[in-house]
Amino acid sequence: MITLGVNELERSILFYEQGLGLPRMASPPEVAFFTLNGTWLGLFGRESLAKDAGVSATGSGFSGFSLAHNVASEAEVDAVLQQAVAAGASLVKPGQKVFWGGYSGYFADPDGYLWEVAHNPHFWVGPED
Secondary structure, X not given: OEEEEEOOHHHHHHHHHHHOOXXXXXXXXXXXXXXOOOOEEEEEEHHHHHHHHOOOOOOOOXXXXXXXXXXXXXXXXXXXXXXXXXXXXXXXXEEEEOOOOOEEEEEEOOOOOEEEEEEOOOOOOOOOO
């Protein structure tokens, strides 16, 4: 499971549920869970998640990681990036051919979490057909 500490829970729920179309699971009001392909995404208030971990909620800049969403084609990379931007994300890097032979781009969600949207022609990482 991936859990993101977000600044405005309702805004992030709208972004992921309505903007990106992720299926939301039943959950208590202080957290939101979404089913992903083989895992789950949880959204939890940033202050509350930091308190739970026993660390400061403040911080900025690159957090040292990004999340990735692999899709079936280059056109789908561009479509997901456009969908994210329309839902309130910031385009960080438009879809383009990349050094490892695939095609990818990046957006930042409303809290600045980096998402890579990628098509990897060398292997498929989604569910088996």
